Amino acid sequence: MGSQYSKRYSEEFKRDAIALARSSSKTITEVARDLGVSPESLRGWVKRDRIDRGEGGPGELTSAEREELTRLRRQNAEQQKTIEILKKLRPSSPRTATGERGLSVHRCGEGLTGVFIAVRWLTWGFVLVHVWA
Structure with missing residues (x-):
């Protein structure tokens, strides 16, 4: 079970972690352990980056589209x-x-x-x- 306090990571840290996960031959779990973040967090960051770069499946919204949808709602x-x-x-x-x-x-x-x-x-x-x- 996770902590009741969630850590906040800077965008720069997330970008670096995503780049490391993408370029490394290690699994996401191993990279996450090396960085001291949860594997679920790193996996989510990598998935969001993949979608934002246009590599997501049909129906998956980019971050910009999600922000626009939130604003319009x-x-x-x-x-x-x-x-x-x-x-x-x-x-x-x-x-x-x-x-x-x-x-x-x-x-x-x-x-x-x-x-x-x-x-x-x-x-x-x-x-x-x-x-x-």
Whole structure:
């Protein structure tokens, strides 16, 4: 069973360990033992490097693709929250003389905890809505 504390290795150390594992005639387990890292960690680093260099199998994402997927999923979740808030606001917004809802929405910017949206009603002025990320 492993330690409850995980070690963090620098990118430079990982790069050097991957290069050593790839160029050595030793097994990954032997190289890992020589470096003082777990064989599972080194095996994962080598696999990730192989995928990032385009040698992975079909359906395996590179690190850049995984980061983009994470960013897009976060952005999608943020937009879904915004949509839910706006759905809740719409029925209570006042109507103009022509019967239209006097509601306009503007994205103000992003903060550390989410997105700020300004909702403007014709009769009530501005209300600032914060969507948590």
